[in-house]
Amino acid sequence: IVHSPIRPHPCFLLVPASEPPFPHLQTPDRGDAVWNVRWALCTRRSSGALAPGSGATIFALSSGQGRCGVAVIRTSGPASGHALRILTAPRDLPPARHASLRLLSDPRSGEPLDRALVLWFPGPKSFTGEDCVEFHVHGGPAVVSGVLQALGSVPGLRPAEAGEFTRRAFAHGKLNLTEVEGLADLIHAETEAQRRQALRQLDGELGHLCRGWAETLTKALAHVEAYIDFGEDDNLEEGVLEQAGIEVRALEVALGAHLRDARRGQRLRSGAHVVVTGPPNAGKSSLVNLLSRKPVSIVSPEPGTTRDVLETPVDLAGFPVLLSDTAGLREGVGPVEQEGVRRARERLEQADLILAMLDASDLTSPSSCNFLATVVASVGAQSPSDSSQRVLLVLNKSDLLSTEGPGPGPDMPPHLLLSCVTGEGLDGLLEALRKELAAVCGDPSTGPPLLTRARHQYHLQGCLDALGHYKQSKDLALAAEALRVARGHLTRLTGGGGTEEILDIIFRDFCVGK
Numbered sequence: 001i002v003h004s005p006i007r008p009h010p011c012f013l014l015v016p017a018s019e020p021p022f023p024h025l026q027t028p029d030r031g032d033a034v035w036n037v038r039w040a041l042c043t044r045r046s047s048g049a050l051a052p053g054s055g056a057t058i059f060a061l062s063s064g065q066g067r068c069g070v071a072v073i074r075t076s077g078p079a080s081g082h083a084l085r086i087l088t089a090p091r092d093l094p095p096a097r098h099a100s101l102r103l104l105s106d107p108r109s110g111e112p113l114d115r116a117l118v119l120w121f122p123g124p125k126s127f128t129g130e131d132c133v134e135f136h137v138h139g140g141p142a143v144v145s146g147v148l149q150a151l152g153s154v155p156g157l158r159p160a161e162a163g164e165f166t167r168r169a170f171a172h173g174k175l176n177l178t179e180v181e182g183l184a185d186l187i188h189a190e191t192e193a194q195r196r197q198a199l200r201q202l203d204g205e206l207g208h209l210c211r212g213w214a215e216t217l218t219k220a221l222a223h224v225e226a227y228i229d230f231g232e233d234d235n236l237e238e239g240v241l242e243q244a245g246i247e248v249r250a251l252e253v254a255l256g257a258h259l260r261d262a263r264r265g266q267r268l269r270s271g272a273h274v275v276v277t278g279p280p281n282a283g284k285s286s287l288v289n290l291l292s293r294k295p296v297s298i299v300s301p302e303p304g305t306t307r308d309v310l311e312t313p314v315d316l317a318g319f320p321v322l323l324s325d326t327a328g329l330r331e332g333v334g335p336v337e338q339e340g341v342r343r344a345r346e347r348l349e350q351a352d353l354i355l356a357m358l359d360a361s362d363l364t365s366p367s368s369c370n371f372l373a374t375v376v377a378s379v380g381a382q383s384p385s386d387s388s389q390r391v392l393l394v395l396n397k398s399d400l401l402s403t404e405g406p407g408p409g410p411d412m413p414p415h416l417l418l419s420c421v422t423g424e425g426l427d428g429l430l431e432a433l434r435k436e437l438a439a440v441c442g443d444p445s446t447g448p449p450l451l452t453r454a455r456h457q458y459h460l461q462g463c464l465d466a467l468g469h470y471k472q473s474k475d476l477a478l479a480a481e482a483l484r485v486a487r488g489h490l491t492r493l494t495g496g497g498g499t500e501e502i503l504d505i506i507f508r509d510f511c512v513g514k
Ligand SMILES: Nc1nc2c(ncn2[C@@H]2O[C@H](COP(=O)(O)OP(=O)(O)OP(=O)(O)O)[C@@H](O)[C@H]2O)c(=O)[nH]1
Pocket: 279, 280, 281, 282, 283, 284, 285, 286, 287, 298, 299, 300, 301, 302, 303, 304, 305, 306, 307, 326, 327, 328, 329, 396, 397, 398, 399, 400, 418, 419, 420, 421, 422
């Protein structure tokens, strides 16, 4: 099988020249690659096995590429059971959802391919909701390609496209859209916090929350529609409109709270911006190298060594971070360094968290005092709410304190002592970073489920705006429409639709007409 990674390029099925399953086709010359591909395309058309459409059964290597201990090959679709039977002939289907040891052989030549564990998942109790099979084979490339070729020779089977198993799971209602996103994030998670957040989303927490909110809106809509239809009717319970108003206001508060947090989940997905700043020679580059455990920046005793902004992705205490080293802040220098200072200030404005660094043995120098008075004071003065920048003051070169200076006085703002040379104070700094990053990114092990994508934020904001229209509209029909728009945003967030449930609720919640 040659599987093109470029979508939507088709996958070519190469059938061994020795065993043409279609006698009316001419056998290609061995080793003639182009011929082989053309010939395979002919057989593909003749067999109809690769016809597009969800009726097809798909197969793919689901574990990573390359040599490994065990490789997992999956199939999904109606011909899965047939394929399993053919590859494990003469044995019959194993019991459902039990690992069974089977000899796999090529259905065309009867040649043994591997002794493997096979799992049979009859639909709908499977990942995709369709009949699925898993082959746990030995992970050598020859075994894997042998089994893939054998599967490709079974009529009705074709190689899966990227993401097709998950798409089928979504189509069969096994996962909603936010869960699909969580699954994608889980596969790509690089840090612990990212993994936790993705797992929570895959578990459906965000989807669950949205469904709860959508239900509230459906109920409010049912109240309003009942009032429109049966307002004159004595049998309608009193205060239905007031009840809808109360529910909408409570929802507005909840949505507002989540939207205020909106950037946090996205930061956790794509990394928080942490910028190291300070006067020249404070040891900023030394700290960046220490935190990233690699020589990202040049360190030297010469002030003004770093000119450009140097950024490096790091895992800080389990959080994904884009760490930037910047030029030391000072005035009255040459044009190149001045440009470096300009870039440093620009980067500082984009920071989620600022690591402000000073030389602890040089706190009384003009550059230190100036830095404390301008940068640290101005950032620290902002309210420490989640939307504003956060700052950690680090006093470096603590190893020089006893010998060279008196150390920080009592009026120094809250700070951490560190020595990049001896490593003293690094644990304390990492712990402080963990706390700050948990505030910047949201702590995925505790807080409410986070909005991890701009799409989530868009729909929640759309919902909130529509609720605003609801409150403003004097006409009941327009109010009902605003609720419908609001609810549409929530259902689209989880990838759903449908309006039928409203009627159900009208008749379940009310005793209209008794
Ligand atoms: N004693 C001691 N020296 C340190 C420490 N950290 C850094 N240094 C030294 O301080 C000097 C400056 O370090 P850098 O990391 O280049 O400082 P910087 O803030 O990046 O300097 P610029 O890029 O020029 O602004 C180097 O000679 C380092 O070896 C420390 O904790 N203790």
